[in-house]
Amino acid sequence: MTTDKIYRQSAEDSPFRFNDEVAKVFPDMLRRSIPGYGATVEAIGSLAARYVKAGTRCYDLGCSLGAATLAMRQGIAVPDCRIVAMDNAPAMVERCRTVIAEDDRQFAPATPVEVLQGDIRDLEFENASMTVLNYTLQFLPMADRDALMRSICAGLNDGGLLLLSEKVVDENAEMEQLLVDLHHEHKRRNDYSALEISRKRAALEDVLIPETVAAHRSRLKRAGFSQTAVWLRYFNFVSIIAIR
Numbered sequence: 165m166t167t168d169k170i171y172r173q174s175a176e177d178s179p180f181r182f183n184d185e186v187a188k189v190f191p192d193m194l195r196r197s198i199p200g201y202g203a204t205v206e207a208i209g210s211l212a213a214r215y216v217k218a219g220t221r222c223y224d225l226g227c228s229l230g231a232a233t234l235a236m237r238q239g240i241a242v243p244d245c246r247i248v249a250m251d252n253a254p255a256m257v258e259r260c261r262t263v264i265a266e267d268d269r270q271f272a273p274a275t276p277v278e279v280l281q282g283d284i285r286d287l288e289f290e291n292a293s294m295t296v297l298n299y300t301l302q303f304l305p306m307a308d309r310d311a312l313m314r315s316i317c318a319g320l321n322d323g324g325l326l327l328l329s330e331k332v333v334d335e336n337a338e339m340e341q342l343l344v345d346l347h348h349e350h351k352r353r354n355d356y357s358a359l360e361i362s363r364k365r366a367a368l369e370d371v372l373i374p375e376t377v378a379a380h381r382s383r384l385k386r387a388g389f390s391q392t393a394v395w396l397r398y399f400n401f402v403s404i405i406a407i408r
């Protein structure tokens with residue numbers, strides 16, 4: 165795994181982009197930056213084993229290098245399924261295709277994966293039993309989030325599952341400050357310097373727009389999901405399951 169050193173030297177203050185430099189170090193970046201990321205990927209496998217139905221599709225939206233896709237593929241216990249993985253960053257898609265091809269070669273898994281380059285806002289969802297938005301919705305303009313969620317819900321079969329993970333913001337300013345501090349302390353323990361942490365924070369400003377847990381849950385309800393639950397929370401990182 166290549167170590168993420170992007171903000172060690174970077175003097176420029178350009179906004180964060182999912183480019184080749186980021187794609188190269190991405191597994192290390194997520195592992196050291198998102199508390200609970202590994203637990204989330206593991207749960208995606210367990211949920212796939214429970215929720216994916218024979219003859220249906222699964223979607224991994226903002227798939228990056230395909231970590232959630234691989235977890236779903238390993239978890240699926242029924243025949244005739246297909247996973248559609250999409251990302252709009254060419255550097256991510258290129259590497260993701262290599263990762264999936266290597267998995268195909270080594271394990272010859274039963275479930276095919278199609279890796280598409282494109283915007284998830286343009287994707288048409290159908291006959292889905294499981295959809296994953298693992299830390300992706302937060303990068304979409306606020307105005308587009310409701311429509312995407314409605315179309316994801318409409319494309320799920322009854323009883324189908326959405327897993328939504330997001331960085332969130334707390335309603336209470338004091339609690340929010342504490343959670344941000346704890347997250348930064350976590351990053352310090354994972355060998356990011358204070359300068360790297362503050363540079364990355366500035367680069368993500370206006371790129372990653374977090375919402376409250378309540379806002380996410382009410383959007384899910386508006387979109388047509390019948391039940392939602394927060395199954396994981398680690399500082400200001402949350403993972404929610406929603407059933408259509």
Ligand code: GEK
Pocket residue numbers: 182194225226227228229230231232250251252253256282283284285297298299300303304
């Ligand atoms: C994982 N899910 O490892 N259309 C398609 N892709 C998009 C869009 C869009 N409109 N906006 C952003 N992306 C992954 C991690 S990373 C999370 C997801 C993070 C893509 C973007 O290119 C990037 O690859 C991904 O969403 C977000 O489980 O970096 O914090």
